[in-house]
Amino acid sequence: MFEGKQVVALGERDGIAGPAIVKCIESAGGNVAFSSTECFV
Amino acid sequence: MDLGSQEKIKRLADEHGPEQLLVVLGAPDPESAEIAAETLVLGDPTYAGALAEVQLGLSVYHMLEDELRSQIPEDVFEEQIGVMVDVLESEQIAAAVKGMREQAPSDG
Numbered sequence A: 001m002f003e004g005k006q007v008v009a010l011g012e013r014d015g016i017a018g019p020a021i022v023k024c025i026e027s028a029g030g031n032v033a034f035s036s037t038e039c040f041v
Numbered sequence B: 001m002d003l004g005s006q007e008k009i010k011r012l013a014d015e016h017g018p019e020q021l022l023v024v025l026g027a028p029d030p031e032s033a034e035i036a037a038e039t040l041v042l043g044d045p046t047y048a049g050a051l052a053e054v055q056l057g058l059s060v061y062h063m064l065e066d067e068l069r070s071q072i073p074e075d076v077f078e079e080q081i082g083v084m085v086d087v088l089e090s091e092q093i094a095a096a097v098k099g100m101r102e103q104a105p106s107d108g
Helices: A018-027 B003-016 B030-041 B074-080 B090-101
Strands: A006-012 A031-038 B021-025 B059-062
Touching: A006 A018, A006 B003, A018 A031, A018 B074, A031 B003, B003 B021, B021 B030, B030 B059, B030 B090, B059 B090
Parallel strands: A006 A031, A006 B021, B021 B059
Antiparallel strands: none
């Protein structure tokens, strides 16, 4: 699924944060090109 | 979606080609997940950001979707995501993102 892909992790503070997504993707061998944790108030 | 993120994603799509990008969302509810997915597939519905009227048709998944979750080692998923599977409306979020993914323009 991640092979040859550039992964973008768009986390959200009230849901799943960017760093948690990044750890999951990287543990599966994915390459994360950009990550953020957005916040809607 | 954050305007800075839209700009960054557009730049990555220009650089690598939209078919090389895979976006993973962490949105807390079906509504925000759907809007984020719509922005990435069909363009920014608020016409505010760099993705306004840009149909990238990106592959977009939510972190809680089974298709994505099944790729992640179980112990890592449990440690990083864990209880959020039960806290968030996983099924509704997954359905919202999948529905938007299916609207991707077929000609790319």
